[in-house]
Amino acid sequence: MDEIFKPSRRTFLRGSAAIAAGTVAGQAVAQDGPDPKITELQDWASYTGVGVDETPYGLPISFESDVVRRNVEWLTASPISSINFTPIHALDGTITPQGCAFERHHSGAIELSKDDYRLMINGLVDRPLIFTYADLERLPRENHVYFCECAANTGMEWAGAQLNGAQFTHGMIHNMEYTGVPLRTLLREAGLDAAGDLADKWVYVEGADASSNGRSIPMEKALDDVLVAFKANGEALRMEHGYPVRLVVPGWEGNMWVKWLRRVQVTDMAVGSREETSKYTDVYENGIARKWTWVMDAKSVITSPSPQMPITHGQGPLVISGLAWSGHGQITRVDVSKDGGITWETARLGKQGDTKALTRFYLDTDWDGSPMLLQSRAIDETGYVQPTKDQLREKRGENAVYHNNCIQTWFVNEEGVAENVEVS
Amino acid sequence: MSKSLNLFVPAIGGTALLLGLAYGISSREYGAATIDSLEARVQQIEANAAQATAEAQAAAAEAARLLQEREELAALAAVSGASLTAPAPVIEGTYGLGRVAFDEEIAAWDVDVLPDGRGLPEGRGDVFTGEEVFVDKCASCHGDFAEGVGNWPVLAGGFDTLANRDPVKTVGSYWPYLSTAWDYINRSMPFGEAGTLTPDETYAIVAYLLYSNNMVDDDFELSHENFTEVEMYNADGFVVDDRPELEYAEWRTEPCMENCKESVEITMRATFLDVTPDEEVEAAVSAPAPEATPAVAVAEDAGGIDPALIAAGEGAFRQCQTCHQVGDGARNRTGPVLNGMIGQTIGSVDGFRYSGVFEQANAAGEVWTAESLAAFLTDPRGTMAGTKMAFRGVGDEAEVAALIAYLQSFAD
Incomplete structure (x- = not known):
């Protein structure tokens, strides 16, 4: 295995730099003498710090300024119709701070005030209604934590290992606590008698931006757990996530979570909008495409170690950490392999997973410094086991673009440098 | 249970003490009539005390019953996870919120x-x-x-x-x-x-x-x-999601934990492709950039324009990069190349198809000046009605000045 485990020059340089940095920022190792950080009076222990009004709304401290959303420019024609990636490699726990949660716009993020906000419910309803933002705040609301994953997350990896970092391979995801009104409450306000039998009915939802990003959602889902949300993680939604109101469609692909939600229309058929025909349909090897592939299947990824998070502390205690999620419900188990899938160990869940929300897992291990091929494998409450890349390709080919929930492999070399690879 | 019963015991004891005190005083100091009267009062008080005791016992029993109910509920919650959390209520009828939409609104x-x-x-x-x-x-x-x-x-x-x-x-x-x-x-x-x-x-x-x-x-x-x-070529090219039949049935099985394959080899590596954005971008974003060195180098061509202003303009230009390129190797994209703009005839970049208003300005020999460019950047459609440039304009004067300084740093 030795020769194939040699890192490329570029990776090697990055790894060396990381290790050098590690000795500066890093662990409590044996010192030759007393540590001047302790024995000498430090500025911060002597001078006063900043006052309370320095930043009325705080940002992370400057030392964390690399923990930001990143864009892959060659993916799209313009940042106005594009996507960026959550720095999942550098986060822990499960909640994604809004400020670094990935963005996906089709015509750019718009500034829409609460005063200018209107929501129309129309189509096959008894009373077509207009709601203001203030109206929404008077309806009974709920709190739920849900993941939102773009259907194209990991989409660049179908044909092979391509992007070197968990942020880029798996960062089209975020996980927030939403506050909102169930969509069924609004539909009941408008009255569904006019729709007759609801079994074959749909709601068509669209945004107020230039793209409008319309999507059709079956009535059964609309009346189940869809939320009309106006808060995330306790505060107002950010502009880039649909301020003041977005749709939350738990467990289903992010494109359906319409931002700047302005209209919900009850229809008797799927509209067949651009976003549900020309996009967000999955072409398979024979050229036939699957449509209405809404649910995000169970998936997981090790966020550390990973290419952006090399091991900098050498041998000894090592925390392997990652995220798992399923659009079908709760994550019940995550297995981790250090040898590319020959043997597996069951990881520890940070806490019992919420349904359709990110679950944090840990494998607390003792690293002997030998190379590892790290993989994680999620299992959800339906018993579904996250497939390998080959299993997925066998079913779907390499052209599907969307819904790649394959097992990810990171190769970690003797120096702790990690790289995105594919294995046999 | 015992705790709330204790609350009642001192109250009953207190009544008995009061009664004993009253009787002692009556037998020593006062006459028969007074004694009769006092005895009647004592009887009345005793009756009241008995009633109070009965009431206290009833209240204690009720408290005990409530406590037991609470304990049962707590036990139930521990077993089933039941709690006071609940989804938003579903009511009979409606909340009557929202107003009926006008036909014109629906049409729009x-x-x-x-x-x-x-x-x-x-x-x-x-x-x-x-x-x-x-x-x-x-x-x-x-x-x-x-x-x-x-x-x-x-x-x-x-x-x-x-x-x-x-x-x-x-x-x-x-x-x-x-x-x-x-x-x-x-x-x-x-x-x-x-x-x-x-x-x-x-x-x-x-x-x-x-x-x-x-x-x-x-x-x-x-x-x-x-x-x-009109018949569409690929009208029959779609099937409804069939993952449940083709995949879920197969992948909902207990997975292998040991000796799952004979050997493992790396078959592909992301570093061979080398398409991941460089980490250095982060340093550029995070560092406060005391002096933007590239901009200083460019500024030598720009006739003594404030390097800090050029650097600020470089940041502001990000909103233009979607459509416009500058510098060596710049090509027309959605918008024309912007090298050497000041002093250039309006609408004169080779190979770019301009809107009518730009063609007219070009025909009239109009030239970009710092002033006309500032006006255009501030209000594109107001200044050049009919321009194809889909941009709302820059509201901040300092930002306009920075953008112009940045553009001036790119000679032809």
């Missing part, structure tokens, strides 16, 4: 077109007209022949490529419904000027797209009357 927003043609407004447009509109409003991104510019979508061709390694998914080769094209163009195109096309223009553009895909002849006219007669 409910513009979606269904696959069976419902929702289409009356109108018509032919291929010839469509080509004119397309070249004027769409070609800067999609190419004159709908072939796509740069990374912008290809709209024509790609037939019989869907089973290839890199399928070309166009309106012709992939889209199952023509309604999708009409609906999307009508509501969301042109990019940056959504919602400005007339129904006739949209019919014409869609007719031209059909022509670009060799699906109609050049004398074709599309209208609300013949819309649903």
Whole structure:
């Protein structure tokens, strides 16, 4: 295995730099003498710090300024119709701070005030209604934590290992606590008698931006757990996530979570909008495409170690950490392999997973410094086991673009440098 | 339970103490009448005390019953997870919130077109007209022949490529419904000027797209009357999600934990491709950049313009980069190359197709000055009515000055 485990020059340089940095920022190792950080009076222990009004709304401290959303420019024609990636490699726990949660716009993020906000419910309803933002705040609301994953997350990896970092391979995801009104409450306000039998009915939802990003959602889902949300993680939604109101469609692909939600229309058929025909349909090897592939299947990824998070502390205690999620419900188990899938160990869940929300897992291990091929494998409450890349390709080919929930492999070399690879 | 019973015991004891005290006083100091009166009062008080004791016992029993109920509920909650949390209530009737929409409001927003043609407004447009509109409003991104510019979508061709390694998914080769094209163009195109096309223009553009895909002849006219007669090439190319049958059944099994395969080899590495954005970008973002060195170097050509202003302009220019390039190797994109702009005749960049207002300015020999550029950047459409530049303008004067300084740093 030795020769194939040699890192490329570029990776090697990055790894060396990381290790050098590690000795500066890093662990409590044996010192030759007393540590001047302790024995000498430090500025911060002597001078006063900043006052309370320095930043009325705080940002992370400057030392964390690399923990930001990143864009892959060659993916799209313009940042106005594009996507960026959550720095999942550098986060822990499960909640994604809004400020670094990935963005996906089709015509750019718009500034829409609460005063200018209107929501129309129309189509096959008894009373077509207009709601203001203030109206929404008077309806009974709920709190739920849900993941939102773009259907194209990991989409660049179908044909092979391509992007070197968990942020880029798996960062089209975020996980927030939403506050909102169930969509069924609004539909009941408008009255569904006019729709007759609801079994074959749909709601068509669209945004107020230039793209409008319309999507059709079956009535059964609309009346189940869809939320009309106006808060995330306790505060107002950010502009880039649909301020003041977005749709939350738990467990289903992010494109359906319409931002700047302005209209919900009850229809008797799927509209067949651009976003549900020309996009967000999955072409398979024979050229036939699957449509209405809404649910995000169970998936997981090790966020550390990973290419952006090399091991900098050498041998000894090592925390392997990652995220798992399923659009079908709760994550019940995550297995981790250090040898590319020959043997597996069951990881520890940070806490019992919420349904359709990110679950944090840990494998607390003792690293002997030998190379590892790290993989994680999620299992959800339906018993579904996250497939390998080959299993997925066998079913779907390499052209599907969307819904790649394959097992990810990171190769970690003797120096702790990690790289995105594919294995046999 | 015992705790709340204790609350009542001192109260009963207190009553007995009071009664004993009263009796002692009466037998020593007062006459018979007074004693009779006192005895009657004592009897009354004893009766009251008995009633109070009964009430206290009843209250204690009720408290005990409530406590037991609470303990039972707590036990139940521990077993079943039941709690006081609950979903938003469903009520009989409605909350009566929201107001009834006006027909005009519904007409303004409910513009979606269904696959069976419902929702289409009356109108018509032919291929010839469509080509004119397309070249004027769409070609800067999609190419004159709908072939796509740069990374912008290809709209024509790609037939019989869907089973290839890199399928070309166009309106012709992939889209199952023509309604999708009409609906999307009508509501969301042109990019940056959504919602400005007339129904006739949209019919014409869609007719031209059909022509670009060799699906109609050049004398074709599309209208609300013949819309649903158009047959789409890939109409039957879609199946409803069949993962439950084809995948879930197979993958809902207990997975292997040991000796799952004989050996493992690395078959591909991301570093071979080397397409990951560089980490150095982060340093550029995070560092406060005391002196932006690249800008200083450029500034030598820029005749002593404040390097800090150029650096600020470089940041502000990010909003322009979507459409405009500057510097060595710059090419026309959605917008023209902006090198050497100040002093240049307006609308004179080779190979860029300008709007009418820019062509007129060019014909009149008008030249970009710092003043005219500032006016244009502040209010593009107010200054050059009819410009294709889909940009709201820069509100901040300092930002305009920085942008101009930055542009001045790029000579021809």
